Amino acid sequence: MNLNGSIALFHYWNQLRDGRRAPKRTEIEPADIKNLLADTFILEKDTRGEAVFRLAGTRLCAIYGRELKGFSFPSLWREKDQRLVSRLMDGAFQSSVVLITYEGFSRSGRSNRFELLALPLDGGAQHPRGLGVITPEDKPFWLGSDPITDALIESVRIIDPDKEPLYLKNRPAIPVxxxxxxxxxxxxxxxxxxxxxxxxxxxxxxxxxxxxx
Structure with missing residues (x-):
């Protein structure tokens, strides 16, 4: 975990859970993470069991050039990565802390690297939820005006938050x-x-x- 957005959200989530598997979704206070809200999202499962956006921050929607609420989360990635993303998010709905680095490609062919952190929320057995943040590695002038339309995973890390919560390097990234x-x-x-x-x-x-x- 290298970028400030991921680190800050992880520490907030980790403090809220206080040793539990995950904090309750009702415990998330937007005012506590106001500096992160534009880049954060909440996922839920639709009737097909697919991860979709329940909420998405304004900057995140601008990066993708659309309102993401109700939009399929795996479909943001290239077809070859969608099944892996679906599986990873299933884990995040249960108990996994998932870190993904990926390269996003804009409509006009530009590219930028991103870091994504997905965290479980306790919404009850009938309402699984996931909290996450997407942070760009760089902030080029075009980001937010030239929408990201394709993405390719570079690496995945599954984190055990009880072992090394400070630096989160207890599990190496797996390159895709x-x-x-x-x-x-x-x-x-x-x-x-x-x-x-x-x-x-x-x-x-x-x-x-x-x-x-």
Whole structure:
């Protein structure tokens, strides 16, 4: 976790939860994170079980050039990454703290790197929620006027907030390979996820959440 927006929201969330799995969604006070609100979002599941925006900050909507409320969260990414994003957000709805770095591409072909943090909220079994923030690594002049229309994941980190909450480096980032072949063969063991298999341009991680953690 490198950018101030991610670090600040994590510490706010971590203080609210006070040792619990996650804070209740009703405990989030917008005034407490007023400097982050323009970049934050809340996710919920729609009737299909897909993560959609329940709320999105004004600067975040400007970056994407649209009102994001009700919009599919995985659809912000390139098709090859959408299934992975869906799986990661399912984890964030339950108990995972997810950190994603990605490159966003604008309508006119410009690009910028972003850091995304997703955190679980306790909305009850029937109303899973996720709180998050998207922070641009740089703020070029065009950001907010030339909408981001495509995105490609660079790395993913699953964080255990009880182990190293200050620097959050207890789990290394897992780079997501490009379309070009690389050193990942047919089967590879990634400690954070278990066995990984390449299916064309995708990397598929077998197994699910360990309920003993």
């Amino acid at each position: 390979p490009s379309l070009a072949p690389n050193e990942l063969g047919e089967n590879h063991i990634a400690p954070e996820y278990g066995q990984a298999r390449r299916i064309r341009h995708l990397v598929v991680f077998d197994g699910g959440r360990d309920t003993q953690d």
